[in-house]
Amino acid sequence: MTDVQRIDSRLADTALMVAVCRAIASVRGTHDIDDPYSAAFVSASGVPYWTAFLESGEALLAQSTDFAIKARAMLGHVVARTRFIDRFIEDSIGDSARQLVILGAGFDTRAERLELLDGKAVYEVDIEPVTRFKSSALESAQFDGAHKPILIGADLAGDWLPRLVEAGWDATVPTVWVAEGLLGYLHGPEQEALLLTIAEHSPEGSTALFEYAATISSDTEVQTDNPPMEQFSSDADAALPDLTTLIHVEPRTAPDDFLGRCGWRNEVAAGTEVYTHWFDETDIQVRAAALSPQFDTRFIVSRK
Structure with a gap:
């Protein structure tokens, strides 16, 4: 595998943050996630603050x-939505819906770790820097024997469907669509264009799941007693990045309202329901943080 010193995209940082959470949750062994692949993606990235967090995250989480x-709380949110979406895919993929398209896939590992996807076509769409890196990472021995996805490098704010068709996606076959943690990175008109593309090109029997921020707030700065990443490295490049500016805070039509007008159910x-059902957390402070407006999301399942 080609060594990767840095993935040149701030959006890749968001994908690595989620991968770190899944990797730590899997190692902790207490959250019903068995993901042996996320850690491999993070380690291969060579990005100092995420590789350091992966190595020392357990000790950090144990602090008060x-x-x-x-x-x-963030880890719990990622665990809960991962398990919720895993179950959605397991319930949706079958003889009729044989294609899964993950939009804004980042370092999603479902193609590799969900056995029911073996033999199914799994397409992952994300920006070119992410798909280039992931393609090289999947050649690693750590992924031998794993069912690998079909990677499509495309801007989901643009005309991405032709790339998906080129990769082999069949518009006549019912499709399961997943957009996990994506929509906030799109402007309102871009979100509507993406939803319209799905609505117009999905045959009967298709299903989609969208994670949607009910209230997107830019006030997500984390105040700390001591900047936690400073303990990991003296390299200035190890500073934890501010990813909140990537979220577009603006009025937009909710996916269920938009797709409802297109005839979808x-x-x-x-x-909060997803979190409390799919994540077992007894610490009162952590539960309160996880149920705060910072994580005020909705999960929308749409069927055609």
């Missing part, structure tokens, strides 16, 4: 600082 509480689950 404000940062540690919020970090455990929708079910909505509050993020």
